[in-house]
Amino acid sequence: MVPPSGFRLVEVETLELEIEKLIDGGDGLGRHDGIPVFVPRSAPGDRVRVRLTERKPGYGRGEIIELLVPGPDRREPPCPHFAECGGCDLQHLDEAAQLRHKSSAVWETLVRLSGLKLPPPRAIVAGDAWGWRLRTQVHTVTSEKDGIATVEVGYHARGSHRVVPVRRCPVLLPELERAVLGLEAALTPPAPQRIDLAVGDDGTLAAAPPAGGIEGGELVRSVAGYDLRFDARCFFQGHAGLLEELVEQVVGDWEGETACDLYGGVGLFALPLSARYAEVTLVESDRLAVRYARRNARLAGRDNVQVVGQAVQSWIREGLAEGVDRLVLDPPREGLGLLVRRLVLMRRPRRLTYVSCHPAALARDLADLAEAYEIESIALLDLFPQTGHMEVVAQLVLRAVDAQA
Numbered sequence: 200m201v202p203p204s205g206f207r208l209v210e211v212e213t214l215e216l217e218i219e220k221l222i223d224g225g226d227g228l229g230r231h232d233g234i235p236v237f238v239p240r241s242a243p244g245d246r247v248r249v250r251l252t253e254r255k256p257g258y259g260r261g262e263i264i265e266l267l268v269p270g271p272d273r274r275e276p277p278c279p280h281f282a283e284c285g286g287c288d289l290q291h292l293d294e295a296a297q298l299r300h301k302s303s304a305v306w307e308t309l310v311r312l313s314g315l316k317l318p319p320p321r322a323i324v325a326g327d328a329w330g331w332r333l334r335t336q337v338h339t340v341t342s343e344k345d346g347i348a349t350v351e352v353g354y355h356a357r358g359s360h361r362v363v364p365v366r367r368c369p370v371l372l373p374e375l376e377r378a379v380l381g382l383e384a385a386l387t388p389p390a391p392q393r394i395d396l397a398v399g400d401d402g403t404l405a406a407a408p409p410a411g412g413i414e415g416g417e418l419v420r421s422v423a424g425y426d427l428r429f430d431a432r433c434f435f436q437g438h439a440g441l442l443e444e445l446v447e448q449v450v451g452d453w454e455g456e457t458a459c460d461l462y463g464g465v466g467l468f469a470l471p472l473s474a475r476y477a478e479v480t481l482v483e484s485d486r487l488a489v490r491y492a493r494r495n496a497r498l499a500g501r502d503n504v505q506v507v508g509q510a511v512q513s514w515i516r517e518g519l520a521e522g523v524d525r526l527v528l529d530p531p532r533e534g535l536g537l538l539v540r541r542l543v544l545m546r547r548p549r550r551l552t553y554v555s556c557h558p559a560a561l562a563r564d565l566a567d568l569a570e571a572y573e574i575e576s577i578a579l580l581d582l583f584p585q586t587g588h589m590e591v592v593a594q595l596v597l598r599a600v601d602a603q604a
């Protein structure tokens with residue numbers, strides 16, 4: 200129960216808390232006089248002394264100043280930069296505990312915020328917990344000592360733009376880690392402040408902007424038998440080892456005449472869908488991704504894939520036909536806008552697949568879609584090990600009575 204106000208938190212600087220559980224996103228939850236206090240990098244079962252960093256009506260946030268009693272799942276974080284670097288949230292928990300606590304946090308958010316009776320997760324899927332990332336974004340900081348300017352490369356500290364230079368980053372694929380660690384020696388001032396890097400199946404690297412001898416070229420990842428070309432500037436799923444599993448969970452083994460893949464990127468789902476549906480429409484607003492999606496479809500010989508370069512919200516009224524067999528939705532974090540939800544409910548695709556990395560937005564959208572759809576199954580995929588995030592794939596089917604309406 201949320202107390203009427205957080206006024207009691209105002210009276211204190213530091214608190215002792217028992218961490219009950221993790222919440223979605225990875226923070227621990229403790230309570231002071233019943234008022235929830237969220238504590239990053241804490242673990243269930245911890246007894247901690249925290250300094251309050253935020254006081255709001257009904258809740259607060261705090262940072263650990265002393266670990267009084269460690270929870271049972273705690274371990275020494277394997278990366279030496281964990282304490283400072285903002286890239287990971289959960290290295291202080293072993294992998295089995297991360298998966299357990301994250302899954303139940305995501306689940307609780309989905310159930311609580313959707314208000315729906317959901318079927319229990321059909322699958323909870325994990326892959327490599329280290330050496331998995333195929334894309335990253337690093338930042339540089341240039342300093343001057345004795346008239347000599349030097350560049351350091353790293354990640355933003357948690358909740359700040361301060362750059363933490365790194366000597367290791369074990370979540371990256373090894374060739375990507377080597378490239379990141381080699382940048383410092385290769386960069387000369389003035390260096391770009393931010394560099395996006397990615398690596399293809401064959402170890403080819405690409406950087407945006409080109410930096411430290413790494414060019415901005417095209418990369419290829421082969422997934423489910425399709426070559427997907429992309430580069431460091433466009434979105435691509437980050438976990439190299441779970442791409443096949445993600446596609447399998449999303450595409451499934453349904454078939455039909457018409458499918459639409461909204462927020463389709465470079466075609467990760469549209470190409471495998473094109474083997475199961477006679478006509479596939481991919482809608483994507485990023486011009487570069489659209490170019491790659493068209494090229495990927497053409498080079499795969501899939502002339503039944505039509506790529507539309509438009510924002511979903513401007514396409515959907517004219518573009519989404521009545522009663523398509525399949526609609527895949529993989530929006531950015533904020534989820535679907537009201538207009539998109541309304542139009543989906545009006546046009547009634549027979550089967551919906553919703554892919555999300557933000558359970559709160561997904562829960563809101565499922566609550567609306569449940570007006571006409573049954574939520575058939577939900578799978579959780581740990582696409583982001585060592586962080587507090589998970590990917591959710593929900594399969595929905597139009598209820599028979601709504602299909603006839």
Ligand SMILES: C[S@@+](CC[C@H](N)C(=O)[O-])C[C@H]1O[C@@H](n2cnc3c(N)ncnc32)[C@H](O)[C@@H]1O
Binds near residue numbers: 436463
């Ligand atoms: C989470 S990514 C998913 C991409 C693709 N489904 C995949 O798995 O590779 C979301 C994609 O939506 C695109 N996007 C963002 N806002 C959009 C909008 N309003 N309309 C269409 N596409 C959008 C982004 O450029 C990005 O490629």
